[in-house]
Amino acid sequence: MAMYESEHTKFMREWMAKHPEQAAEQKKGRALWWDKPQDLNVQADNSASRVPVKPYYYDINNH
Template sequence: MAIYESEHTKFMREWMEKHPQEVVEQKEGRALWWDKPQDLETQRRNRDSKVPVKAYYYDINNH
């Protein structure tokens, strides 16, 4: 039984095989935007400082 593989997946697999240097750039980009060190104290302060949002922001009778 054959396993389906999309055209995009095939393209990306072949492209990454032809351009191995992109793996390093991909990891650097991920580290820049996503992989951030986690600080529990900062997370707690952010969670505690949230202000509840009103149901409908533009309702003049709900202030």
């Protein structure tokens, strides 16, 4: 039995086969928004500065 493949997936597969230049454009777009170098010191500072959230914010007995 074949695996299900959505219409969108089929369309994107066909589109990428017909337009191979879009792969480079896709990588540029991904690098713009997602593939960023991570600074471990900044991540540690952000984690250390988090304030714990109480279970139910509007409960007057938890303040």
